[in-house]
Amino acid sequence: MEDNNVQVRVMELIENRRFSDLRKLLEDINSTDLSLLLNELSIENMILTFRLLGKDQAAETFSYMEPDLQEKLISSLTDKELKEVVDELFLDDTVDLIEEMPSNVVKRILRTIAPKERKIVNEFLNYPSDSAGSIMTNEFVDLKENMTVDEAFQKIKKIGIDKETIYTCYVLSMSRKLIGVVTAKDLLLADRDKLIKDIMDTNIISVNTLEDKEIVARTFDKYDIIVLPVVDMENRLVGIITIDDAIDVIQDENTEDFEKMAAITPTEDGYFKTSVFSHAKNRIIWLLVLMFSAMVTGGIITNYENAFAALPILVSFIPMLMGTGGNCGSQSSTLIIRGLAMEEIKTKDFLKALWKEIRIALVVGILLAVINAIRIMIQYNDMKLAVIVGITLIATVALAKSLGCVLPMLAKKLKLDPAIMAAPLITTIVDTCSVLIFFNIAVMILGI
């Protein structure tokens, strides 16, 4: 509600060309909200409003804007205005921007950056897209071990304004190797003439530039830290990763797992940003694989024509058996895959997890079998059919839950992503097996 009120107020002020009032109003709006607000305005009004922002606020708001809006805005800015915005951006935001923009815009952006800065930007652009290097920023405060606390404060005051975080300072040797960490809290609580080397913590958690960003995110989660230093092969500090970027990685990884588990090839782009054909392409591969496997199940059914000629009602149980098997398998595989991702379940727990799933399968399977048998007795009064369906259910549930446990853990052991062993694949395998079990038991009991 409140957001809408602000938006209405902004539109009114634009309409009445009361720009100094508008400027004052804008000053009080948070940059995140401002970026959302700009998104709702017409292009002309958006540019007009953006130009009223102070330098800092303009850059911060810009960094929160969606890439397509950024592109539109850039095309309306003069080179001088663009330079002002880019100058105020944090390095990691500049790198993100360059990665998102089309090449003609990139050229304009790079022209606005001073040669020395441009070299760093280019270096940052060269880190693999899933590495720690790709999400780090070079804005950190570095101290020397022989500085006093007072000198450290002087340095923070001098350079601190431009830094994304000043609360953790890094102590570097002459060759820029990372030798210690000092927090702003340590500095505040220490005497002003103490030496940095006497208060610094040498027990440092850091990652290498080439470390997988998934592991980076997990490091944040594990150690409850808000910033993580990134070092090169020689342990020289090259950048830091802040927790807001780590959260983005966590969310991206989760989205990727959701996609893989629904048989979709993951992409980095958002739902609406991805074209119809890309969507189709991301989905068709697994659909084809699963379709061919399902044809096998179909082929098996034709081998048992005798069975369903003898008892046509058998065919009507296929959807229930396949559905239940698939659902049981997807329940187990989801819990195991998530447990592995959260490191709550380890591959060494293999037998423990399997034994748990088998016991759960027996409880669930017997219950479902009994309910089905009762229903069959009431509806058809056919004991043989009740026994066939009951035994098939217990066997199918046991198999589905075992596979749901075994396959993801096997994938993990083979260094594959367990998420590919999710519902769709397991459902397809269980489908085939359940039909085989069903007809074999039927043939046995009916004596066909």
Place this chain on the structure above:
Amino acid sequence: MEDNNVQVRVMELIENRRFSDLRKLLEDINSTDLSLLLNELSIENMILTFRLLGKDQAAETFSYMEPDLQEKLISSLTDKELKEVVDELFLDDTVDLIEEMPSNVVKRILRTIAPKERKIVNEFLNYPSDSAGSIMTNEFVDLKENMTVDEAFQKIKKIGIDKETIYTCYVLSMSRKLIGVVTAKDLLLADRDKLIKDIMDTNIISVNTLEDKEIVARTFDKYDIIVLPVVDMENRLVGIITIDDAIDVIQDENTEDFEKMAAITPTEDGYFKTSVFSHAKNRIIWLLVLMFSAMVTGGIITNYENAFAALPILVSFIPMLMGTGGNCGSQSSTLIIRGLAMEEIKTKDFLKALWKEIRIALVVGILLAVINAIRIMIQYNDMKLAVIVGITLIATVALAKSLGCVLPMLAKKLKLDPAIMAAPLITTIVDTCSVLIFFNIAVMILGI
């Protein structure tokens, strides 16, 4: 590798009873790693090692330990030792501990807490488990607006050591209403004689104690903040939430979505902590619902006995049609559910998303139909069959993708959790529909 080395070294030192060396070694180990290390030791050695830790490190390590290990440790500590640990814990960790422990242990813990503190702990315990109040802590630095920057530093130094975060200070009125925020950065960069009210930010992002913790987590993500103040109905500051707790909420919500989307009733406990019967209970409800729906599909099949008597091969296509329909529906619903959760897709985008899914469905459906038709012509050389299967595939894929888009968005609109409209439910609905479509088209084309 390194972790193992440390563990071996710790065991050696215990074996040889070189406790002063052990104490020195322990000082350099991070509390998170230490909690993992203690988990690997025998109970006696764990307690022995824990007693060697300094007060701060002991409390921090304790807060990272698993509840069952905490319980074992507490039962071996004297009341005095327990008091020392609990005194050093942050309030939110104490509250978490009390929530996890059995009642006899809780009584012992509460006895060690001073009456005044105990009152606050009890208040915190009373917030609903999904509310902002349940994850906040009361350790924050509060300032008055007429203090100078210098006085603020004095206050931070005096009380700062015990606070979970000192980097964001809160300015309170006489009635403890939240009127402003000052960061340590603001303080460091300001002149020492400036007044707090001149540098404080009055544009505050805060949440109410009863706000859903999911919304709290989203607020962190949206505004890239590392700490969030929690106020009561009268806007009085009662606590703060730090980002590490927000990340835990994000991960818990993701796990909950994974579980709901796999037809599991979500629980707060971990995989191995949940008993076999609880697991079975969490899974059986949806299995029953889905089983009964699948029986409907089975019932429909029996109505078309004539069709599969005329062309028995028809039955063999059921698994492929049901499987493909289910997979298509789960692909769409997963993307839509995730998009809604990440606020990338809004309910107002309904038609836009539906139109996208329909176009994707046509691309995917036609491709699958053509591939199937070719296969049928090669294998059976039956044009009618190829047409029946082809048309059914296109219709099923279109229906599955439309439902996968419509149902989660409808749930969101009705203020239900979109995650319940995931793969299992949609698969079951699509199964029924695909069988209906298949036999109707068959009856029409075969003229039975």
